[in-house]
Amino acid sequence: MKSEREKELFNQAYEEVEKYKVIVSKDPFRLNYHIMPPVGLLNDPNGFIHFKGVYHLFYQWNPFETKHGAKFWGHYTSADLVHWEHQPIALAPSEWYEKNGCYSGSAIEHEGKMFLFYTGNVKDEEGNRKTYQCLAVSEDGIHFEKKGPIIHLPNGYTAHFRDPKVWKKGDAWYLVIGAQSEKGEGRAVLYSSKDLYTWEYLGPIAGGNINGLGEFGYMWECPDLFELDGQDVLIVSPQGLKPRGYLYNNLYQTGYFVGRMDYENVTFEHGGFVELDRGFDFYAPQTTLDKKGRRILFGWMGIPEENEPFHPTIDYHWIHCMTIPRKLELKHGKLYQKPVEELQKLREKGITYLDVRINGKPIELELVNGKSVEIIIDSITYDTERFEISLNGKARFIYTPSKKIATLERKSLKEDKIEARHCELESLHKLHIFLDSSSVEIFLNDGEEVFSSRIFGNVIDESIVFSSAGEISFNLRKWTLKKVFD
Structure with missing residues (x-):
């Protein structure tokens, strides 16, 4: 009562x-x-x-x-x-x-x-x-x-x-x-x-x-x-x-x-x-x-x-x-x-790229862009000092093999500067990314490490850009994710 x-x-x-x-x-x-x-x-x-x-x-x-x-x-x-x-x-x-x-x-x-x-x-x-x-x-x-x-x-x-x-x-x-x-x-x-x-x-x-x-x-x-x-x-x-x-x-x-x-x-x-x-x-x-x-x-x-x-x-x-x-x-x-496996119910409009190769020049993959997406990158091989993924211009994931360091960067919510969080990672063989309109969650090597962050910035930018300082290749699967909340 x-x-x-x-x-x-x-x-x-x-x-x-x-x-x-x-x-x-x-x-x-x-x-x-x-x-x-x-x-x-x-x-x-x-x-x-x-x-x-x-x-x-x-x-x-x-x-x-x-x-x-x-x-x-x-x-x-x-x-x-x-x-x-x-x-x-x-x-x-x-x-x-x-x-x-x-x-x-x-x-x-x-x-x-x-x-x-x-x-x-x-x-x-x-x-x-x-x-x-x-x-x-x-x-x-x-x-x-x-x-x-x-x-x-x-x-x-x-x-x-x-x-x-x-x-x-x-x-x-x-x-x-x-x-x-x-x-x-x-x-x-x-x-x-x-x-x-x-x-x-x-x-x-x-x-x-x-x-x-x-x-x-x-x-x-x-x-x-x-x-x-x-x-x-x-x-x-x-x-x-x-x-x-x-x-x-x-x-x-x-x-x-x-x-x-x-x-x-x-x-x-x-x-x-x-x-x-x-x-x-x-x-x-x-x-x-x-x-x-x-x-x-x-x-x-x-x-x-x-x-x-x-x-x-x-x-x-x-x-x-x-x-x-x-x-x-x-x-x-x-x-x-x-x-959890149930999140696969969110998936629609899937696309697969096999043997993507990058050698220094930034690239965007057609149909990978979006602000509500899931991306799996695996079969990664690299001979590079730096591998980067820019996410809607709001955040950047970076892996530096020589230092064995994974990094997430974003623009500070408080100041006009870039801030970063890091972790040690012996090698990188898989990335699983969940990107939403103001958040990103990145699972490294099937969950060995995770970066979770809110990200804010240009609401128009839906670009996802890959770049490296040397050679890198990988397979990529991407899905647009359904909207389940108002």
Whole structure:
């Protein structure tokens, strides 16, 4: 039963959607096949779950402005991870324990019901924060009954204690939370439960100055712990890492540790931290295990507080989007990300070029141009110092074999200059590119590395130009991709 305050907030949000619907739809940077907010600001993916044969993806949403504020949970559903239907709002910050935002969390299925776990954010008049881990339950996955706080802040942590991710292991439920210790260290903290309502604090399993990690940021957001190919993987988004060469060049980072979770002794022995995406815009991902046994990931194609006021979509009253869904695999201790197979449903107007050869002179291939396209380049052989692909004049992918460096360049959103992100890559044998009207996702070597970024610029330019400093040859397949979002 919704409270009067909740009904009021729902109505205000729907009115905002209706008010700006026409303006939003006129934005030339509106995406064709990426999940976006109908208005306002979208950030973290929440509650990603395959429930009764349907994929549900909730998202952090501020419907009232293109800034971070008192978040709602927006809600999309899909039968195939490609065609998405907007559902009624799932959560609004209507109660005392969440009045400043229904922050991020996760979803599980139990006894035929969907359970949402999320963080209730509360601030007093002086800006002091309180945090509560909360529960809402649904029979149909659409309408939710709030059960209120189930976890209160334990000793030893600041109120930066949020983003519960829940799963089952054996006959017990577990929950991991992103946290900050009173000493200002990032933490991933574990709880357990038998009934999903009463939770026992077990302690931190990873963080700064734990397991020999040393100093490692002042806050860990959006943890996600899961088993994959016989090992345990912890994905986290640390804040406060300093840039180190090609590493940690965004304001905040996202990456993972591979190891072994010992539930009995509450320890997680792990290796080093590896960045999950090398582009400009990737944060707070969340995974789910679907009925096909796949571990699938969505990420937010954005970074909190980094250049957000300079996104041109703000003029049209919206900002941010999700990545495409990706299947995760663990190979030789490294996470690989691959676009899910269902995305092939987007394809139309395919074209194939065999044995394309470039020797210094830039070329455009007839029928390859476009702003909503998928391109696969493989059978790559090269004897060159530099291979480049210019994408709609908005971004450039560059591979430098002698240095074994892959690079993505774009024009800065904030300043009149070119900025770059890099990663080490021993060799390049395959590129898989998803280009949309204001985004690019580039998968290298079947997902060994990924660059995800928003890109803005000339809305007319649809050119895709190849060039090299020496000889290179490859095969290329290209498809125009359907529009599935307004």
